[in-house]
Amino acid sequence: MLNEVLKKNPSGPKAEEALFRIGEIHHFSLNDSTRALRVFQEVRQMNPQGPFGYKAQKYIAEIAEFGLKDYDQAIIEYQNLKNFYKKDFSNGDHQYRIASIYYKKQNYEKALREIGNPFRKLS
Template sequence: MNQTSPNLRNNVFGWLIILCLSLVGCKEDMKDLYQRAVKAYQTEDYQQAADLFEIILQKYPDQNLSLKARFELGNIYFYKLKQPENALKHLQELYAKSEPGTYALESLKLIGYIYDKSLNDCLKGVEAYRLILEQYASAVDAAEYRYNIGECYFKQHDYQQAMREFQALVDAFPDNSRAPMAGFQIANSYALLEQWEEAISRYQELLLLDTLTPQLRAEIMLELAFCYERVELFDLALKLYQELRQMDPAVAMLDTAVIDRKIERAKEALKDSQKAPAAVDWKKRLK
């Protein structure tokens, strides 16, 4: 039976010791770098913190701690160093490398927010929001992301798609605090499409809700009054404007100067609409 020579056994044992020591040294070095990065962050030396986290990624890309380092980099670059593109690079890499869970979810949240609110590219933000709804709907306020999607299409003047998204929110979460605002945006979309009758109907339905905030109620009344003007219901428009003018400014913020101008405009329009047609002198006209 062949036996391993003492020299070979000693060499193997020696290499195992070196490997173990190197792994211990690797973990210690990585841990030290991470602690230094955290300390730099705590002392508000954000660039130094970012540099140290970057070193961790370069030296230990496959270690679990590198995921946390990448997440910290996404936050530092966006919130502290005001570098949204660098933040996106790390967050997108984090999402790609993470198993489903906290890191993947948190990276998607910030990716959507950066595109939507910082880079004004809400359609790319919508991609992240939809992934959140597909993969983590039970772990988030799904109505918030549905509303963000609707708002994106509204800002893009794609009112038909905006209405579909807002209606999906209202149907799925009728009792959510965002449902009235989604309904308001549906009515606004009809108004912007100059579908006045449908807009009026929607605004009137919203005013029947007892869950409206005073501010939202005032804004609905203001838009409804404008729609009344567009269909020449000047008496109804005037009544709403006058009600708005009597509102307590501490309850609903309104520009009273604007309301006053609208009242005068509605009064003039109502007066003109009530004038009898001028009599025609047919004999003179036939000459």
């Protein structure tokens, strides 16, 4: 059904949503992270500022981190979320994910830098 929508509407809002839903099916139902990643990248390329651009980028970052365990790429993707969508969404969550990845990589200095010094304001 979603493929039919794509055939009739190869671009535009209906295509973006159909493609996004196909990505969700691959990611959540079929556990096909690689295919889901490609689909979400295509959604983001179609219309980065569209209604599915942010969610697609967030899934890209999460798949890189949790599905593929490609931590270096995950940092890049979370950084893209922070930079590209900074006006629309809170970046604290993305900052935390980046710090968490540095911690997983045992790069504690960078993890602390990402989190910042919470005691700085208490002085």
